[in-house]
Amino acid sequence: MGDDPSAVMANRAVLGNTQFMNQVHGCDVVVVDHVLEQEPTCDALITTTKGVSLAVMVADCIPLLLISHEAVAAVHVGRAGLINKVAIKALHHMRTLGANQIHAILGPSICGKCYEVPLAMQQDVIAHHPRAFSNTRQGTPALDLPAGLIADLSTEGVSYEASQICTKEDQIYYSHRRENPTGRFAGVVSL
Ligand SMILES: [Zn+2]
Numbered sequence: 001m002g003d004d005p006s007a008v009m010a011n012r013a014v015l016g017n018t019q020f021m022n023q024v025h026g027c028d029v030v031v032v033d034h035v036l037e038q039e040p041t042c043d044a045l046i047t048t049t050k051g052v053s054l055a056v057m058v059a060d061c062i063p064l065l066l067i068s069h070e071a072v073a074a075v076h077v078g079r080a081g082l083i084n085k086v087a088i089k090a091l092h093h094m095r096t097l098g099a100n101q102i103h104a105i106l107g108p109s110i111c112g113k114c115y116e117v118p119l120a121m122q123q124d125v126i127a128h129h130p131r132a133f134s135n136t137r138q139g140t141p142a143l144d145l146p147a148g149l150i151a152d153l154s155t156e157g158v159s160y161e162a163s164q165i166c167t168k169e170d171q172i173y174y175s176h177r178r179e180n181p182t183g184r185f186a187g188v189v190s191l
Pocket of ligand 1: 110111112113114115166167168169
């Protein structure tokens with residue numbers, strides 16, 4: 001919202017043969033073998049086709065890239081995505097497509113010290129994702145989404161690397177929590 005359409009188009013053109021998605025904090029997974037005319041509405045893209053890049057756009061949520069020799073995925077994981085397990089759904093789908101050893105890359109997102117939430121919301125999330133428990137530096141309730149996601153991925157036997165950069169604290173990255181409206185940055189992956 002509030003993005004300058006021509007700036008968005010110009011930036012996206014740089015990325016060339018890249019599939020974007022209309023992200024809605026849902027758990028739909030779409031497999032593509034070419035860039036579609038219209039962006040699919042989903043929060044996870046998978047491809048087994050070389051030369052097709054997948055992009056996830058974020059401003060505080062986690063841009064998750066899942067890579068293997070057989071398939072790659074770009075996944076949008078926010079609080080809703082952690083709860084609806086979109087990442088695990090994408091992972092399982094990759095395995096049905098023959099992906100063996102899957103490695104996860106978590107890009108920059110808002111950190112557990114910055115992602116302040118109401119107590120009830122925190123309790124709701126940690127009921128199923130205890131590792132997501134966090135407090136802000138002021139000691140108020142917060143959520144550590146990357147920690148929760150890493151716990152899920154580890155349970156699935158996936159290796160991972162996670163950015164230590166916080167999008168709210170690092171001015172290079174866009175953050176909804178720091179400024180609204182904001183731009184978004186893309187995580188891009190290809191086979
Ligand atoms: Zn932070």
